[in-house]
Amino acid sequence: MNAEIIAVGSELLTPFRHDTNSLFLTSQLNELGVEVSFKTVVGDRMADLVGAARTALARVGIVIFMGGLGPTEDDLTREAVAETLGRGLERNQEFVEWLRARFADRGWQMPENNVRQADIIAGAEMLPNTRGSAPGQWVQADIGGAQRTIILLPGPPGELRSVFQEQCLDRLRLLLPPLHIASRELKIAMIGESMADKRAAPIYKKRTDVETTILAGTPGEVQLHLRARADSMEEAQNRVDSLAAALEDEFQDALFSSQGESLEQIVGYYLQMRGATLSVAESCTGGMLAERITSVPGSSRYFLGGAVVYDNSLKTKLAGVPPLILAEHGAVSRPVATALAEGIRERTKTTLGAGITGIAGPDGGTKEKPVGLVILALADGVKTEVLERKFPGDRERVRQWATQQALDMVRRKLI
Amino acid sequence: MNAEIIAVGSELLTPFRHDTNSLFLTSQLNELGVEVSFKTVVGDRMADLVGAARTALARVGIVIFMGGLGPTEDDLTREAVAETLGRGLERNQEFVEWLRARFADRGWQMPENNVRQADIIAGAEMLPNTRGSAPGQWVQADIGGAQRTIILLPGPPGELRSVFQEQCLDRLRLLLPPLHIASRELKIAMIGESMADKRAAPIYKKRTDVETTILAGTPGEVQLHLRARADSMEEAQNRVDSLAAALEDEFQDALFSSQGESLEQIVGYYLQMRGATLSVAESCTGGMLAERITSVPGSSRYFLGGAVVYDNSLKTKLAGVPPLILAEHGAVSRPVATALAEGIRERTKTTLGAGITGIAGPDGGTKEKPVGLVILALADGVKTEVLERKFPGDRERVRQWATQQALDMVRRKLI
Numbered sequence: 001m002n003a004e005i006i007a008v009g010s011e012l013l014t015p016f017r018h019d020t021n022s023l024f025l026t027s028q029l030n031e032l033g034v035e036v037s038f039k040t041v042v043g044d045r046m047a048d049l050v051g052a053a054r055t056a057l058a059r060v061g062i063v064i065f066m067g068g069l070g071p072t073e074d075d076l077t078r079e080a081v082a083e084t085l086g087r088g089l090e091r092n093q094e095f096v097e098w099l100r101a102r103f104a105d106r107g108w109q110m111p112e113n114n115v116r117q118a119d120i121i122a123g124a125e126m127l128p129n130t131r132g133s134a135p136g137q138w139v140q141a142d143i144g145g146a147q148r149t150i151i152l153l154p155g156p157p158g159e160l161r162s163v164f165q166e167q168c169l170d171r172l173r174l175l176l177p178p179l180h181i182a183s184r185e186l187k188i189a190m191i192g193e194s195m196a197d198k199r200a201a202p203i204y205k206k207r208t209d210v211e212t213t214i215l216a217g218t219p220g221e222v223q224l225h226l227r228a229r230a231d232s233m234e235e236a237q238n239r240v241d242s243l244a245a246a247l248e249d250e251f252q253d254a255l256f257s258s259q260g261e262s263l264e265q266i267v268g269y270y271l272q273m274r275g276a277t278l279s280v281a282e283s284c285t286g287g288m289l290a291e292r293i294t295s296v297p298g299s300s301r302y303f304l305g306g307a308v309v310y311d312n313s314l315k316t317k318l319a320g321v322p323p324l325i326l327a328e329h330g331a332v333s334r335p336v337a338t339a340l341a342e343g344i345r346e347r348t349k350t351t352l353g354a355g356i357t358g359i360a361g362p363d364g365g366t367k368e369k370p371v372g373l374v375i376l377a378l379a380d381g382v383k384t385e386v387l388e389r390k391f392p393g394d395r396e397r398v399r400q401w402a403t404q405q406a407l408d409m410v411r412r413k414l415i
Numbered sequence: 416m417n418a419e420i421i422a423v424g425s426e427l428l429t430p431f432r433h434d435t436n437s438l439f440l441t442s443q444l445n446e447l448g449v450e451v452s453f454k455t456v457v458g459d460r461m462a463d464l465v466g467a468a469r470t471a472l473a474r475v476g477i478v479i480f481m482g483g484l485g486p487t488e489d490d491l492t493r494e495a496v497a498e499t500l501g502r503g504l505e506r507n508q509e510f511v512e513w514l515r516a517r518f519a520d521r522g523w524q525m526p527e528n529n530v531r532q533a534d535i536i537a538g539a540e541m542l543p544n545t546r547g548s549a550p551g552q553w554v555q556a557d558i559g560g561a562q563r564t565i566i567l568l569p570g571p572p573g574e575l576r577s578v579f580q581e582q583c584l585d586r587l588r589l590l591l592p593p594l595h596i597a598s599r600e601l602k603i604a605m606i607g608e609s610m611a612d613k614r615a616a617p618i619y620k621k622r623t624d625v626e627t628t629i630l631a632g633t634p635g636e637v638q639l640h641l642r643a644r645a646d647s648m649e650e651a652q653n654r655v656d657s658l659a660a661a662l663e664d665e666f667q668d669a670l671f672s673s674q675g676e677s678l679e680q681i682v683g684y685y686l687q688m689r690g691a692t693l694s695v696a697e698s699c700t701g702g703m704l705a706e707r708i709t710s711v712p713g714s715s716r717y718f719l720g721g722a723v724v725y726d727n728s729l730k731t732k733l734a735g736v737p738p739l740i741l742a743e744h745g746a747v748s749r750p751v752a753t754a755l756a757e758g759i760r761e762r763t764k765t766t767l768g769a770g771i772t773g774i775a776g777p778d779g780g781t782k783e784k785p786v787g788l789v790i791l792a793l794a795d796g797v798k799t800e801v802l803e804r805k806f807p808g809d810r811e812r813v814r815q816w817a818t819q820q821a822l823d824m825v826r827r828k829l830i
Binding site for chain 1: 426427428429430431432433434435437438440442444449450452453454455456457458460463465467470474528628630638640651679683694697700701702703704705706708709712713714715718719720721722723724726728729732733762763764776777778810811814
């Protein structure tokens with residue numbers, strides 16, 4: 001069974017905004033064994049909407065409209081679908097009263113426009129919306145002898161998700177052949193996408209019973225999405241797990257996540273497991289490493305904090321880098337990276353201290369120290385490991401690569 | 416003149432990836448006075464591609480395909496458009512030789528598949544691609560008496576941009592009536608989207624000669640995009656500028672940007688203009704404020720750095736917060752925010768010092784100090800300003816709101 005997702009709204013045809021709801025719906029549909037064959041974006045114009053509806057009904061079994069169910073004159077999805085199907089709209093008086101009561105509860109009078117939200121396509125089921133005032137609609141239709149399912153969902157992401165999950169999932173399951181789908185997401189650190197694919201392809205291409213998608217994530221991260229269908233959940237899971245095991249063998253400890261966790265989450269798990277703590281002293285990444293680490297809820301259990309030592313004076317004041325080392329080797333040097341890691345570890349009394357210095361660009365590069373050069377150090381009180389890297393891309397990407405590398409150093413230290 | 420943008424590629428119909436190229440093309444087309452009426456995503460299947468091409472040619476004047484021009488069997492855009500138009504493909508032998516030479520230069524033998532990239536639709540112009548091996552194509556066709564322009568562009572964003580800008584812009588200008596379009600982007604800080612719209616709407620709704628789009632940006636930022644068309648550039652610019660002036664009057668100093676600059680850029684301008692420097696001490700934002708400030712190239716001229724004082728011990732060690740104050744008032748308190756701002760300013764010898772403490776969640780909230788509570792301070796050596804806020808949303812959004820508020824405090828101090 002194939003589906004088309006139609007996002008409705010003129011704002012989605014501007015340079016400023018684009019549909020992201022369809023990613024959620026695609027994921028949900030795929031889990032039911034439904035493939036998305038087309039996605040369409042159409043503005044708030046009656047003729048365009050009817051045209052898009054006709055085209056979709058001619059080519060797929062399930063058509064999902066997102067948006068255009070509000071109370072304004074621009075909200076035309078109900079009318080357009082009714083016209084396409086040659087049906088009328090019936091006002092649900094019970095729902096009109098509920099709407100009025102909802103407004104009255106807040107001490108407001110309902111604008112008359114809002115009754116349009118109670119207009120239901122003849123023969124459709126109303127799908128209650130527990131998060132907003134626009135209900136969804138579920139319509140079955142016969143289009144030239146073919147059965148079609150048409151679903152109207154509200155556009156705001158929270159409402160769309162809840163109406164789909166609470167009202168549509170069970171209805172779709174009844175409609176579709178039973179299917180068991182298992183999935184896994186593996187992540188690999190610090191190997192380029194093409195190199196990762198070169199190593200992974202001979203393994204996953206042999207396995208036609210598992211669908212594999214390889215994707216570049218944040219710089220320094222490659223994701224492998226595995227998905228298998230089978231007649232039983234156990235069999236589907238077995239297929240995915242056996243391919244995952246083969247990929248884990250190939251990538252060994254470059255593979256840091258086998259259930260979709262982020263690198264900062266994994267670093268957090270390891271630090272907690274080892275009862276260890278971490279502090280950081282960052283120059284070119286300017287706080288991005290600390291920000292990534294603290295994006296994980298509960299990170300205060302293992303991350304104490306650190307210093308953003310953008311100016312050289314702060315490298316000395318906050319991380320104790322001796323001025324002589326700075327003068328002799330320059331800020332972007334192995335001795336300074338080492339002193340940052342050791343200095344911040346000592347001042348904060350953590351198990352591990354990380355230091356980063358480099359040239360994020362676009363200016364400040366020289367022939368010896370080009371833009372993209374980053375030197376990273378990790379101190380544990382016994383020895384300090386130092387890595388020198390030349391990262392590609394613009395300022396933003398160099399900083400992302402550098403924080404990914406730093407997190408990966410911490411992870412490798414703890415495994 | 417209306418356009419449809421068709422993104423080609425089965426990977427764009429997975430839950431993992433979606434088309435973003437169309438935002439760039441939409442912006443370029445709008446500048447030429449062309450509206451985008453539909454966007455379609457279609458997979459690498461011949462029948463689906465031909466169907467999408469037929470539908471598009473029946474409803475708009477300009478159809479742009481993105482992707483599906485590579486050398487693999489999955490790359491079917493050339494074939495599908497040729498079939499839809501009832502034309503053949505002609506292999507450009509000169510281009511085949513160029514391709515072979517390109518491979519030979521790198522010491523490789525060209526895989527035979529690659530000659531498919533030299534297949535040009537009969538009657539089409541080849542659009543050279545200076546960044547990759549897949550050329551674009553430009554086709555004029557008569558569809559049932561209507562003139563249609565069909566453009567085939569390579570999918571990788573860099574190649575798409577360069578082929579469009581170098582090869583298509585001038586061709587489109589020749590095709591379209593001359594138009595002058597001026598645009599401006601205004602940004603407002605720390606006013607919610609609905610409140611901003613309530614204040615802006617009475618002003619921009621009177622001005623039917625300027626198209627206005629209001630959008631929520633990062634939390635704490637609302638954007639107003641203005642665009643006007645006229646017979647001369649001067650007139651178009653006047654229309655946009657006079658509406659911008661009226662909006663500036665309404666929002667006064669809440670309006671921080673009138674040419675699209677980010678808040679961190681604006682803060683940088685002001686700091687440089689005043690010859691001032693800044694340092695920060697962050698608790699709940701965990702480095703995000705420093706990261707935002709240092710995302711601007713050249714920020715080392717005014718940003719010295721700071722401390723990420725996640726753990727209480729670091730609030731004392733790195734920012735000099737007296738342990739007694741921490742014990743008496745708790746980490747999330749006005750005295751601690753004040754001490755963070757004053758302490759980091761003193762240690763780093765900057766003009767201004769900013770301090771942030773709060774509860775980003777999801778855990779750690781109490782009835783008195785709920786999740787979302789953030790206290791911010793800004794010290795200048797004379798007096799220290801303190802703000803207490805309760806921000807909405809999840810951990811990520813609370814942290815974004817807090818950094819936006821801190822940047823806005825610095826900006827307001829300097830204007």
